[in-house]
Amino acid sequence: MRRPFVQSSTHHCDPASLLNYSDFGGGEKMAENLKGCSVPCKLSLDQLQTRCRQEKVSCKLLGVSKNNINDYEVEYLCDYKRMKAVEFYLVKWKDYPESENTWEPRRNLKCVKLLRQFQEDLEAELRRRRKRAGGARLDPGVASSLVQRARQRQRLQRWEALLNATRNHKGRIFVRNDADLDGPPRDFTYINNYKTGDGIALTEVAVGCECQDCLGAPAGGCCAGASLHRFAYNERGQVRLRAGLPIYECNSRCRCAADCPNRVVQRGIQYDLCIFKTHDGRGWGVRTMEHIRKNCFVMEYVGEIITTEEAERRGHIYDRQGATYLFDLDYVEDVYTVDAAHYGNISHFVNHSCNPNLQVYNVFIDNLDERLPRIAFFSTRPIRAGEELTFDYKMQIDPVDAESTKMDSNFSLAGLTGSP
CATH class of the missing domain: 2.170.270.10 (SET domain)
Structure with a gap:
């Protein structure tokens, strides 16, 4: 998913310099003193990629380039509205706080699975409340329930992954x-x-x-x-x-x-x-x-x-x-x-x-x-x-x-x- 942030000048790095920047504040002198040292990185690959995009730094080894530096991952969808026949979704971006949520037109969203899941959750919530679909905006209570459902699904997915990582049997x-x-x-x-x-x-x-x-x-x-x-x-x-x-x-x-x-x-x-x-x-x-x-x-x-x-x-x-x-x-x-x-x-x-x-x-x-x-x-x-x-x-x-x-x-x- 491409997030429409304002493009700024980009820099290039390798993972080693990114590690120094992330963990030690990017000080050149400190980096020089640490030559030959090896420490575990505190960030995952996804987090390093996100850090690159936040700082507008391209990195070939991490797969971040000028062409995709503004690509961001949708974590879940929070809300829906329709303006002049154009559909918009409120997007929660992965590894970003909710304060960075943005409204995106439907045509910008390539996350088909998340769109389908949002629609299923919306229909289920409207049935539960005995309401009909329609209107230019969602009721705030409905939108709040959809966010809670999305967060719950994430917790359950993490638990499911933990169970399967722990099991020693064939059955998933x-x-x-x-x-x-x-x-x-x-x-x-x-x-x-x-x-x-x-x-x-x-x-x-x-x-x-x-x-x-x-x-x-x-x-x-x-x-x-x-x-x-x-x-x-x-x-x-x-x-x-x-x-x-x-x-x-x-x-x-x-x-x-x-x-x-x-x-x-x-x-x-x-x-x-x-x-x-x-x-x-x-x-x-x-x-x-x-x-x-x-x-x-x-x-x-x-x-x-x-x-x-x-x-x-x-x-x-x-x-x-x-x-x-x-x-x-x-x-x-x-x-x-x-x-x-x-x-x-x-x-x-x-x-x-x-x-x-x-x-x-x-x-x-x-x-x-x-x-x-x-x-x-x-x-x-x-x-x-x-x-x-x-x-x-x-x-x-x-x-x-x-x-x-x-x-x-x-x-x-x-x-x-x-x-x-």
Whole structure:
């Protein structure tokens, strides 16, 4: 986008001199004394380009020349008006304060995506206010809401980028909020694996299988058989065990490769998922961006492992706040709890339903302590792209045998209600 500032005389520089100018005030004597020194630049490439344009300095290495020195990036659009059949937009320029906002005619704006987004936001805001489009100028309240929406979208985009930079799984994470003006949740850190609390240690398995083909010809029943349990998956990676029975996957000591059919949960989330704000007051939720087949692994429930005593203490605090993310690990005995309130992965945002499409399984991989299973969610039926993912916070397993009675998540979300 070309910003119509008054052209002034230009100068030429190289990045080294720009660095000296930016960090040390441009003093020639100081620059001479610093020859041979190397320090990290405090400005990003974009910021250096902006600094060049502000100072009317051209730099070949930064891609700033006489031809584009007045090119500036539109950060978002703030307002709209029409004068004598000409459309104008109030532009917030990237890396410039709002005091530098300028009205630009539509023909000057090449930011098609931002124009489309502004129009969508405007239509949504007018629907919310039950107003019709039209008029030469926007109502100040409408314009203010559009600016708030643009700022919120930036915050959510930064959070989305942080989540994807942190994740160690294939599936991407998207963030959407069309319901209100809330930004990212506060005091939440995305983690990929359990975070152990004080005095809690995850012991690493000492042995692994010797199988050449864990599914077709498992030696000694592979890892599941060695633990006196059935092999969990079919050739397509779908769980074939009844809910309540444990899953024993191959571990870091096993001879089999990473593509072994008995390595499913440990490969992490495979589907693109979206954290979105619900429109019915249930807060954030998660929906899948892809079709998910029945009995497929979707995600783990990850958080901080704490003792049940600590969970009891925190539970009283969470109850007063109106929400809790405590998941009891009571596969064999009620000793530990997973708290995903402040440390967790995308499962932190999954809502409750009495008719869920996710089922919980206890999984053991590198840690075989039955008091510390990994909690994995598998699909109970085919799930369409765009459908919300849910599980039953107070899930009960049908006690067909002694094994299946061991699992009771005892999970609750006080003060909130899910879909029926």
